[in-house]
Amino acid sequence: xxxxxxSARQRAFSEARAWGPWHTPKNLVMALTGEVGELTELxxxxxxxxxxxxxxDPVLRPRIDDEMADVLLYLVRLADVLGVDLIxxxxxxxxxxxxxxxxxxxxxxLEK
Numbered sequence: 001x002x003x004x005x006x007s008a009r010q011r012a013f014s015e016a017r018a019w020g021p022w023h024t025p026k027n028l029v030m031a032l033t034g035e036v037g038e039l040t041e042l043x044x045x046x047x048x049x050x051x052x053x054x055x056x057d058p059v060l061r062p063r064i065d066d067e068m069a070d071v072l073l074y075l076v077r078l079a080d081v082l083g084v085d086l087i088x089x090x091x092x093x094x095x096x097x098x099x100x101x102x103x104x105x106x107x108x109x110l111e112k
Contacts, residue, residue: 006076010073010077028077029078031074033073035074039070039071065092
């Protein structure tokens with residue numbers, strides 16, 4: 001499935017439930033923030049080593065999957081409502097970052 005197909009599926013899901021009046025950019029950003037918070041909560045008290053292997057935990061993995069899916073779905077819905085092409089925006093951002101953060105330049109060099 002492509003990002004466009006996912007967006008269309010999410011739009012159809014929303015339209016079938018007449019959620020349009022509530023899917024305003026403000027509300028979608030707030031929902032997205034809430035879902036990022038729920039994902040953060042899963043990692044909050046893990047050590048770096050535990051976090052690196054969290055996806056291997058059979059209890060934690062389904063929760064991670066669900067929260068990441070929620071984040072993606074709200075972001076895709078927000079982009080659809082605002083008319084943002086996420087792939088185009090992401091590629092443009094990477095291009096800007098390639099200029100801002102040239103290869104071989106460590107963090108300390110950029111802070112100077």
